[in-house]
Amino acid sequence: HYAHHGFNQFVLCLGYKGEVIKEYFYHYMLHNNDVTVKLGQDRQITIHENNQVEDWEITLVDTGENTLKGARIHKIQKYIDNDFMVTYGDGVSDINISNLVDFHKKHGKIGTVTGVSPRSSYGQIKQEDGKVCRFIEKPKIEEGIINGGFFVFQKKIFDYLNSNNDCDFEIGPLEQLTKEDQLMVYHHKGDWACMDTYRDSVFLNSLWDKGKAFWKA
Numbered sequence: 600h601y602a603h604h605g606f607n608q609f610v611l612c613l614g615y616k617g618e619v620i621k622e623y624f625y626h627y628m629l630h631n632n633d634v635t636v637k638l639g640q641d642r643q644i645t646i647h648e649n650n651q652v653e654d655w656e657i658t659l660v661d662t663g664e665n666t667l668k669g670a671r672i673h674k675i676q677k678y679i680d681n682d683f684m685v686t687y688g689d690g691v692s693d694i695n696i697s698n699l700v701d702f703h704k705k706h707g708k709i710g711t712v713t714g715v716s717p718r719s720s721y722g723q724i725k726q727e728d729g730k731v732c733r734f735i736e737k738p739k740i741e742e743g744i745i746n747g748g749f750f751v752f753q754k755k756i757f758d759y760l761n762s763n764n765d766c767d768f769e770i771g772p773l774e775q776l777t778k779e780d781q782l783m784v785y786h787h788k789g790d791w792a793c794m795d796t797y798r799d800s801v802f803l804n805s806l807w808d809k810g811k812a813f814w815k816a
Contacts, residue, residue: 601684603816604696607655610678612662612671621659628652668768673760687748691803691814692791694749702785703751709781710773711751714744715791744784747791790814 601607613620623630633647658678662671672685682703684696694713703711746769759772766772776782790813793799806812 600692600694600814600816601696602653602655606684606696607653608658609655610658610660610675612675613659614662614666614671615664617659617661624657624659663764666764667766669760669766669772670762670764672768673757673762673766676757679754679757682751682753685750685752689794690748690791691794691812692747692749692787693789693813694747694787694791696749699749699785699787700751703783706783708776708783709753709755710776711783711785712773713747713749714784714786715747716743716788717745717791717793744786747787749785749787 601609611620628646628648631650631652633649635645635647637643637645658675660675660678662674666674668687684700692715694715699711699713756772756776759775760766760768773782792803792814794803803812807815
């Protein structure tokens with residue numbers, strides 16, 4: 600989704616099983632192309648680059664298995680040169696990343712958080728005088744917004760973080776930004792959903808299988 604908007608440099612904050620992710624990217628060409636293996640004395644492996652490779656730069660950083668979010672972000676500071684984006688990776692959305700970045704640049708504050716209207720965990724019944732008119736599967740909750748997990752920050756955010764493993768993000772740093780009037784909200788009125796539970800997985804995969812994946816760029 601980020602690459603669709605022209606952002607192709609990524610830093611992954613690795614924790615549990617981080618070595619599996621490193622090994623996947625180290626062997627990326629092997630995993631994603633056809634391979635010819637010649638055995639014997641003159642053994643040779645030929646990778647046929649028959650798949651289009653994404654033009655991405657990915658930095659994989661070990662940030663600890665039990666590290667909280669604020670400390671994870673602090674530990675990647677040396678790889679950050681300018682304003683940067685942060686996402687949790689467990690939410691999907693049709694958010695326009697370019698518009699989010701433009702909003703952040705215009706207001707000049709340290710941080711921007713995306714506010715979204717989540718889907719209900721339950722289906723909704725529309726009725727008139729006791730007669731069922733319509734079933735709506737997991738409608739959006741219209742009242743109030745929540746943190747959608749898509750952020751933009753100036754490098755000044757690192758002044759609010761530290762490398763102690765118990766340094767959180769929402770509790771502490773973002774609260775302090777709020778007190779200092781340095782945090783703005785970009786209200787995304789489109790679709791958003793989380794992938795937190797098996798039930799979420801079933802629902803989102805069903806949307807993908809039906810060709811209704813709203814987050815597909």
